Amino acid sequence: MRAAARAEEHRNGAPAGPDADGRLPLGDDRSHRKQGGQRPHLSIGRGPVEGGAAVEVHANVGDRDAGGGDRRRQDGVAGRVRVDGTGRHHAHAEGERQHDAQRQQALSDQASEQESEHRHPWPSPDYTEVVRRTVAGWPARNRLLGWASRAARPDRGVIPVDRPEIILAPGPTPIPPEVLLAQGSPLVYHRGPGFGGLMRDVTARLRTLYRAERARILLLTASGTGGLESAIQNCFSPGDEVFVPLAGFFAERWARLADAFRLTVHPLEEEWGTRLDPDRVADALARDPGIKGVLLTHSETSTGVIQPVRELARVSREAGAMVLVDVVSSLGAVPFAFDEWGIDVAIGGSQKALSASPGISFVAISDRAWGAAQGAENPRFYFDWREYQRFAELPDPENPWTPAISVMQGLHAALELYFQDGxxxxxxxxxxxxxxxxxxxxxxxxxxxxxxxxxxxxxxxxxxxxxxxxxxxxxxxxxxxxxxxxxxxxxxxxxxxxxxxxxxxxxxxxxxxxxxxxxxxxxxxxxxxxxxxxxxxxxxxxxxx
Ligand SMILES: Cc1ncc(COP(=O)(O)O)c(C=O)c1O
Incomplete structure (x- = not known):
């Protein structure tokens, strides 16, 4: 089917995107950033809401019908959140919204902020009790996952607060509230202008991040490893020779992947934690003139070492090999320049420096690698780059398969945030x-x-x-x-x-x-x-x- 006709069909059959420009409405008034960088307060996940000055907690635990309404407290500022026996929050029903609006109007006419604070100290004793009882009602497994149960233990003398864990691990990284909101918004249908707009924006941002003017950039529904696998499938044929300098866990993953697709792997075994020496790599490449590709890992997440990809790419190109780089944990965190460094394929992931959820891998592809992909004989189907490219070229770009739509919405917001500061x-x-x-x-x-x-x-x-x-x-x-x-x-x-x-x-x-x-x-x-x-x-x- 011709691209235009196909796009037309989708347009007719699919709900329109969320606004006239085909962009996702993020609903994120970022004025808070300009006013001192405060993060907004959110009701996300299980448990009560942080920074509760703007939130009313409705104590409705266990005995939903037993006078929960009588225990309501009103702080007179924003909305209300109901905590039920599962620990989830629920917006009030439509009928109550009207009441809220009237009441809020009355309150704002009435009281100064100070008075209101004075009347309603935070956290209130009711609130603390609600949290304790809510947490106590969770299944033990859930309680072990967070630290609310521990915090709620009276023997530790800590007031019960439910906070997410503080993640200082190398991915997935913490996710900004704006991203959570975007990915929790109604799904944009994946065929049509809404999703097409998302794809266009995300691809353009990534192009800037990769510093890749001419490269094809494809968005795959996969974690980073899927993107790596796609590169092996699309660039090579069984028996092709590849060179892999091994100095950590993720470099070894490259080698295992290549081996799984029956490539001939030439390893250069180095101590884990080594920063690779481009001269040693050049020497090794000179010994094996048949090498078609060099598989590099920019940020070796297992050791923390950033490899000198610019120099490694130079010696690899001089040896006539394609340069494939895993930038899953480096893109956006350390300098990278696809065009200038002469990279052929660079594979990134949504859940690291960009702070979106896991689930999307992106691949930048040079003309040379694209050429190799036309003749490669490795088996491929889901990750066939030619399919992805065909759909990416539609007037409203698409994915060939059902994509991770909500992750894409989140990634879109994450890139917006990333580029706010540049x-x-x-x-x-x-x-x-x-x-x-x-x-x-x-x-x-x-x-x-x-x-x-x-x-x-x-x-x-x-x-x-x-x-x-x-x-x-x-x-x-x-x-x-x-x-x-x-x-x-x-x-x-x-x-x-x-x-x-x-x-x-x-x-x-x-x-x-x-x-x-x-x-x-x-x-x-x-x-x-x-x-x-x-x-x-x-x-x-x-x-x-
Ligand atoms: C350098 C590097 N490559 C590849 C991966 C694999 O990515 P994923 O777990 O998203 O498949 C990771 C994940 O930590 C990584 O750090």
């Missing part, structure tokens, strides 16, 4: 967060792992102190303080733990993580100078202001 600002932020983590950890007397530390802005791998397993540190900091770090992988298991500092991570997130690390080490009987890591990180942040 790429350069984002890169500088990552550099600063990385320095703060490294200085903080050093101040505790711990050793950092891996080479090229000044360039490693995504993840920091830290050697566990003598006599303590890194896994124990990860377990303990999570169970005691709700901070998620990543354990070591492969030969580094038990020896290093990793702090991810990319994506939607703030300076205070880092401070909290370092404070938690200090407390955890002390609880594990490792001597620490309290506050040393926090002070060192603050120093980095304050110097930058």
């Amino acid at each position: 790429v350069d600002a984002a890169l500088l932020r990552h550099q600063r967060l990385s320095r703060a983590v490294k200085e903080g950890v050093r101040a505790l007397g711990l050793d950092l792992f891996g080479e090229g530390l000044d360039d490693n802005w995504t993840v920091t791998a830290i050697r566990a102190p003598e006599g303590i397993s890194a896994d124990t540190i990860c377990d303990r900091i999570r169970s005691d303080l709700g901070v998620v770090l990543a354990p070591g992988q492969g030969p580094l298991k038990g020896k290093v733990f990793r702090i991810g500092h990319f994506g939607y991570v703030s300076e205070l997130d880092i401070i909290r993580g370092l404070a938690a690390l200090e407390m955890t080490l002390e609880r594990l009987d490792h001597p620490v100078k309290r506050g040393a890591a926090v002070a060192a990180a603050e120093q980095v942040f304050q110097e930058a202001h």
Whole structure:
């Protein structure tokens, strides 16, 4: 079917996109950013709402019909949230909205903000009780997942607050509220102008991020590994020779993938944590002139090392090989330049530096790689780039299959946020967060792992102190303080733990993580100078202001 006719058919058969320009209405008034950068308060997930000055909690636990309405409290500001026995929030029914509107009008006519605060202290005793009872009603499994149950334990003397865990792991990274709202919005139908607009915007943003003017950019429904697999399928035929420098877990994944598709893999075995030497790679390539592709990992997430892709690409091109780079955990966090560095394929993922949900992998493809894809004989179907390209060229771009629509809506919002400050600002932020983590950890007397530390802005791998397993540190900091770090992988298991500092991570997130690390080490009987890591990180942040 011809593209235009096909697009027409979809237009006729599908609901129109959300606005006249075919753009997703994000509904995100970002004025809060300009007014001091406060994050909006949200009612997302299980449990009560943070920063409750704008929220009324309706105590309706267990005995829904037994006078829940009598327990209502009114703070006179925004909306209301109902917490039921499942811990979920519910907007009030339509009939109650009118009542809300009238009541809010009356209140705003009536009381000053101060008076209102005075009448309704936060958190109120009712609120605390509601949370305690709600949490107590959750299945044990759910309670173990969060830390609300722990926080709610009276023997710990902590007021019950339900907060998500603090994620300082190298992906998925924390997700901004604007992104959660966008991906929780009504689905944009995937054939038609709405989704087409999303795809156009997302692709254009990614093109800027990749610094790739001419490349084809495809959006696949898959995690990062799917994108890697698509590259092996589309660029090669069984028996083709590829070269893989191995210095960590994800480089090894490249080799396993290539092997699974019956390519001939030439490995260069290096110690994990090594920053690859382009001369050694050039020498190895010179020994095997039949090599068709070099498979690189830009940010080796298992060790924190950012590999010198620019130089590695140069020597690979000089050897006549295509350059395929895994940028899953690097794109958006450290400098990258697809065109200038002569990259052929670069594969990224939605859930790392961009802070969207997992589920979309994107692939930038050079003319040379596109040419290779026309003749490649590896089996491919779901990830056949030719299909993706055909649909991407429709007047309203589409995916060949049903895409992860909500993830796309979220990714769209995530890129909007990322580009508000611009790429350069984002890169500088990552550099600063990385320095703060490294200085903080050093101040505790711990050793950092891996080479090229000044360039490693995504993840920091830290050697566990003598006599303590890194896994124990990860377990303990999570169970005691709700901070998620990543354990070591492969030969580094038990020896290093990793702090991810990319994506939607703030300076205070880092401070909290370092404070938690200090407390955890002390609880594990490792001597620490309290506050040393926090002070060192603050120093980095304050110097930058
Ligand atoms: C460098 C790198 N490559 C590939 C992957 C695999 O991505 P996914 O888990 O999204 O399949 C990851 C995930 O952590 C990664 O860090």
